[in-house]
Amino acid sequence: MILKNSFMGASLTFSPRFTAYVSDSELELTLGDQRYSWVLIDIGVIELELGLVWARLRIKALDGQTIKLDGIDKTEGKRWHTAFEGLLHKQVAEAGKQALAQHSSWASQILKKLPNTWHPSWLGHHLVKASPPPVLSCGLSADAIATHPSLRAAAAAYPKILPDLPPVPAEAISVALKRLNESLFEQHKGMPLFDTLESTPLTEEQRRAVICFDSKVLLIAAAGSGKTATMVAKVAYALAMGIVKPNEILMLAFNADAAEELQQRLDKRLTNLPDADQIACRTFHGFGLSVIGEATGSKPRPAAWLEGGQDVAKVLSIMEELSNSDPVFRTNLMLVRTVFSQPIGNMPGTSTTEELEKDLVTSRGELVKSREEQLIADWLFFHGVDYKYEAPYPHRTADAEHSQYHPDFYYPEVDLFHEHFALNAQGEPPKEFKGYAEGVVWKRALHQQHETALFETTSHTLRSGEGLPALKEALESRGLKLKPDSNRIPTGRPALETDVLARIIRNLMQHAKGNQLSPEELSQRASRLDPIRGPLIIDLYAKVLQRWQDELKATGTVDFDDMINLAIEHAESGRYRSPYKLVIADEYQDASAARARILKAITARPDTFLTAVGDDAQSINRFAGADISVMRNFLVFYGSGTILQLTLTFRCPDQICKVSSEFVQENPKQIPKEVRTRSSVQGKAIQCFAAKHERELGSLVKDRLTKIVMKLRAVWDQPRKPSIMLLGRYRSDRPHNMNDLKQICGPDIDLYFTTVHSSKGTEADYVLMLNVVGGRKGFPSQIEDDPVLQCAMPEPEDFPFAEERRLFYVALTRARRGVFIFTVSGRRSAFVTELANKGHINIVDKDGQAVSSQACPSCGKGFRTQRTGKYGDFIGCSEYPRCNWKAK
Incomplete structure (x- = not known):
């Protein structure tokens, strides 16, 4: 079957001459001086377009090639296209029939290998990878046939050959596994364990997270949703079902306090289970040390300067030594x-x-x-x-x-x-x-x-x-000689404090080691980020790093980042063989790329299971190398898995749930979730008060605290003491009159101050957010992480104040009953303005009168606010001095 365009057709359509020849199994094409050949089934579709005089064909092959053939006689084009489609559809139908038969046989073999009594999905994903469906006799995979562009047309044209469409094998197995898992969940969700393990029965979401034992599970747990109870219940369930033994369970936390808290919770809830004391609760660093020790027979010792913030002090001392001995370093x-x-x-x-x-x-x-x-x-x-x-x-x-x-x-x-x-x-x-x-x-x-x-x-x-x-x-x-002088002391704005720069360098070190980036790679990235400043800082970093590593070698010690990297090498190479079958990692939003790699290495075997628990909406521990992309790319990194959510909170009132969720998800990269609540607290749970000036803030907080205390004493009817948390973005936000405020509360109400960073994992009945203002040391802080750190991260965050937004979310979600935000009219936080503009809060003054949130008519960024000048009060823009708009 041959098709050609005529000389006239090619000329009038400005197309090259071609000849297309179709046999029973192949299409051969000569187009100008180019030659093409395809097996028919490798053609996706051939489209026919009829013009006024001539016809046009488009050949779309499965490999992505598209060839246009023009200047064809319309009658010849229709005849040839119809005949070609008949041949193609018959071949696709025959291949689809073979795919159906082979898929049925392959799927039944896969499902037969699954355990009969519990959790069919445990081995499902691994079996699909280990036993892929066979390639069909036509040379295409079952996937390629199941997604062939002409499959449906082939089934319609040849229903006797292909009565049903073949499924994509992996998707079909996933559907079968999902059906089996759902059946399993229905069988097990009513186990007495779930009603008696904690003081209140587990929710359906918690039970699903416990029962799901896919090889990789990411559990996204909203603030106050009972993630610790869920982790403990998963351990209890795994032991009760005989899935693992106690000494095969590893629970990992990010610091010693969190690991100790997990251990205490396990001891309290699993007292009746034999050998429960063999469950390992470790920090990542402690586990890394044990991996190296078992793999080499010699457990390394961490450097003494790593604890209690001494690491930054160590960097600072190295910088001082280099400054005294290296003139280039001192100048830079x-x-x-x-x-x-x-x-x-x-x-x-x-x-x-x-x-x-x-x-x-x-x-x-x-x-x-x-x-x-x-x-x-x-x-x-x-x-x-x-x-x-x-x-x-x-x-x-x-x-x-x-x-x-x-x-x-x-x-x-x-x-x-x-x-x-x-x-x-x-x-x-x-x-x-x-x-x-x-x-x-x-x-x-x-x-x-x-x-x-x-x-x-x-x-x-x-x-x-x-x-x-x-x-x-x-x-x-022009003859002017520059005289750079590293001893020239600024007489105006002071120089950047060396301890601030030391912290930047230390953070760079943690991120770079975690992502295994050399100083040369960092310098290349930094030059793209900031062509002068970036490489200058990396040059300082490289010299500090070299001295740091020299001192580690001289003392025979390691730092935590090198320790994790060594542990990764031993685990990935097989020199360390993990005895753990169930690994549960807490606060996964704080994971670095290195920690994710070690989790992947120790749970690579088909009979091991990882459950990572965290909340990407909460602030991350960036100072320890945390990388939020590790959580957001969970399925890509581990290859497969299940993502579940705990969206029912036991803590926050409904208004806080809705406002905080919408607020944090303004960043489109946050994982979507809709948080619900069991709280019965009604009314306004978020209130905002604006002082006219900073001097008024202290009295405003004191007055509001007094009213909260009076209300608590009138209505409190619970056996525990009520609590009030004073929350600051910085330690310097701690009220100077703290003793006076504690006297107002008396011994029957707990009052304490903490920073938002330190408040993670805690809660109080009422939260008073202090000094929520704009400016460099405001909230959001404008001294956010230095941009040079982005060059050490695989996926920089480009959303403005992304981490500060998560931190604000943490602040909002600490309260069981209500949040009170305190700001200053002329220095209102951008976050407060955003909440007001969206109608989430009303801003009032000390007398309860509404404070204007009208946008500035000049710049549109600030808002109208009352100010006082040498001629008296007037209305001005909150963005002054950037905007000088004013009115009477």
């Missing part, structure tokens, strides 16, 4: 501390965070207009360049449309003017900078008119790493 250290203490941030005009005046003071003491100008001024100060900031232009420029011109920088030694323009790579200013582009043209024209030398930098050149080297070249080419 001071360069980072003064010039590159902060990343540049967003393009001007796009920042969503409040920048206070004190944040834009230079090393020399001037107040500049942007972070970019501050960077340039600090660079000039560090290199000893004499400059004048915004000095008047020596020629008169004031007229009816313009005031006197003040160039950004002037270098008197070389008579050079320097303008820094907020322009992107295309030479465009931010959209909200009205008239800015015209101003740029005017300034350039002035310099041409008066024949004054002008040097330019832009936002783009500064961020791309081109701006400062170009400035250096411009100055040196």
Whole structure:
């Protein structure tokens, strides 16, 4: 069966000549000077398109190739296409028939290998991988036939050959396993164990999580949903069913306190089970040490400086030693501390965070207009360049449309003017900078008119790493000698504290070791992130790391990150063979890539089971190398598994559940879940109070606390004491009048202060969130994790304040009865504004009167707020000084 296009057809459709030949099993095609050949069944479809004069065919092969054949006689095209489809559909139908028969035989063999008494899914995924369905005689896999584009048409054309569509084998097995698992759940969910193990019966979600024993299970547990009870019940169930023995169970926690708490809970609930004391509750670090010890016969000793925050102090001491002995290190250290203490941030005009005046003071003491100008001024100060900031232009420029011109920088030694323009790579200013582009043209024209030398930098050149080297070249080419001085002490804005930089370097070390990234790889990544600042910090890091590793070697010790990496090597190589069949890892949102690898290594055998428990909505322990992508990519990392959720909380009232869930899931990368509650608390569970100024905050908190205490004393009817948690973003948020506040509560009410980070896993009847304001040390904190850390992470988070949002979620979900948020009208937190704008909260003052949440009519980012000036009260924008809008 042959098909060709004519010379006229090819010419008029501007197509190459072709010849297509179809036998019973193959399609051969000559198209111009190209030759193609396919087995018929490797063709997905051939589409026919009829035009006014000519027909067109599109050949779509299973390998992704698409070939267009044009200029075909319409009658010939229809005849050939019909005949071809008949041949193709018959071959697909015959292959589908074979796939059906082989799938039935293969599936029955798989299901026969499953245990008959419990948990058919235990070995299911492994058996599918170990025993894939055979390849069909046509050469395609059963998967390829089950998903063939012409399968349905083939079944319709040849129903006697193919009465039923063949399923995708793995999907069909999964459906069968799901059906068997559901049957198993119905059989076991009523076990007395689930009603008596805890003080209250387990929920259906908890029972499902306990009974599900897929080889890999991720349990996403909402705040207050009883995850610890579920983990303990899973252990009890596994022992009661004879699935594992006590000495085959390993429970892993991230710190010693959590491991001890798990052990105590097991001891309390499993007292009647024999040998329950053989269950291992370990920290990841403790387990890593035991792995190395068993694999090598010599258990390593962790370095003494790793405990109690001494690791950062150790980095600091190494930095001081290097600064004294290495002039290059000292120069780069001071360069980072003064010039590159902060990343540049967003393009001007796009920042969503409040920048206070004190944040834009230079090393020399001037107040500049942007972070970019501050960077340039600090660079000039560090290199000893004499400059004048915004000095008047020596020629008169004031007229009816313009005031006197003040160039950004002037270098008197070389008579050079320097303008820094907020322009992107295309030479465009931010959209909200009205008239800015015209101003740029005017300034350039002035310099041409008066024949004054002008040097330019832009936002783009500064961020791309081109701006400062170009400035250096411009100055040196005019004879100005730069004099960098690592001993030059800033007289204006203080240098970045060395302990802050030491913490950044220590965090880099943990993430880089956890992801096994060398300093060279980090430097390459950092240069893409921030072309100048990034590599500078990595250079400091590399020298500190070398000294750190030298001291570990000299003392014959290891750090926790190297220890985990060594344990991974022994587990993955088989030198360590884990005796554990059931591994339960708590707080999985805090897992690093390295911890995930060791879990994968010790649960790789078909008869082992991993249950990872965590909540990606809660803040992560980034200081210890936590990487949220490890949890979000669970199925990809482990290859298969089941994801379950505990969404019923025993703690928070309904309003807190709904508001906190919607708030944290503004970040689209958070795993979706809808949290429900058993709490019977009604009414407003979240209230917000705004002080007119910071001095009023203390009395506002005291007044509200007094009212809460009065209410508690009037209505409290439970045997335990009520509790009130004062919650701060920082330790410095602890109230100065704490003793007075405790006297208000008296001995019958527990009152205590803690930070949000430390509050994870705790709860109280009432939570008072203190100092929820905007600014650098606000909530969200604008001193978020340094962006350079992103170069050590496999999947950077690009959602603004992603970790701070999770931290705010933690704060909201500590309360059993109610949350009270305290802010300042003129410095309201962006999170508070967001909740108010969405109608989740009403903001009131000390008298209970509503505080305006109307958007600023000028910038649209801030809101109208009452302020006081030298002429009395007025209405202004909360984004001042970024926005100067005001009204009577």
